Amino acid sequence: MTRRRMPSAFDLLLLWHGLFAGAYTVAYLTAEGAPALHEFSGYVALGLLALRFMVARLAGQRAPWALPVPRAAMWKNFARQLLTGRLGALLGRTPFAPLSGLLILGVMILVSLSGLAADWWKWEDLHEGMAEGSLLLVLVHIAIVSFAPLLRRLAAKRDDDARLAPVALMASGSERHGRSPASQA
């Protein structure tokens, strides 16, 4: 009998991320033509945000539910790497990742709360403007996470090429002199 493993905290965070992305998308799609559905999905998104912050408060500094605050040490390390010319630091986990996560969470709270306020008072314009701004942020987030694996693959290929270049150079030099690298050894 195979036993299913319990989902990890990271799996649950990914599930939360998926549900929130779904609630946000449905809220955006229903904004113009279906106000009741827009309110419903908006309240779900607000509930999910409240859950995220409650769990973050319980988790404290523990990953992955802790709030993505970029630490000073991370910035210092990143700056040191860049100043010494190691541009590969841009391809790893940079402090911009937690910063963008925090920025998106902050903007989503403002969008949801302005939506809640628009439900009570005439704040529709503020809510609409914020929602459009948040969409831009979400599209930038999608572009970054979509291109990051591609950039990492390119960087890994470049590293492989750089590592194999001396071997290839030696092999071509040996061929020119009519000897194989194996016979040199």
Next chain:
Amino acid sequence: MFDKALKQVLFGLLFMMALTLAYGTFYDRGFAPSLAGVVGLGDDGHHGRHEEHHHD
């Protein structure tokens, strides 16, 4: 990781669409208008109101 996150986003989107559709079907304007609303084609009941006005 990217693939896993993408799968969860697609699951979340489908789940939220289904949940909102269920809410709209039972507590708002029924299945068809809710389905149109969930995929971004809702008309806020303007079509029906316009027709009523036209018949008057």
